[in-house]
Amino acid sequence: MAIVLATTFALSLWVTLTALGVSSFDGIMLALVIILAAAGARLLGRSVGSVGPGSRD
Numbered sequence: 216m217a218i219v220l221a222t223t224f225a226l227s228l229w230v231t232l233t234a235l236g237v238s239s240f241d242g243i244m245l246a247l248v249i250i251l252a253a254a255g256a257r258l259l260g261r262s263v264g265s266v267g268p269g270s271r272d
């Protein structure tokens with residue numbers, strides 16, 4: 216669910232920045248950074264949660 220929220224936020228930010236006159240390439244790069252950060256945090260959270268005492272493989 217967090218990735219969906221991050222994607223929605225990033226794309227709405229891109230539309231807003233484009234409407235304010237910022238280059239659309241710069242806006243979409245910022246949106247991609249936000250989306251990739253959310254996906255990376257999700258993957259990192261899964262891998263860190265599977266290591267440690269009591270974890271099962």
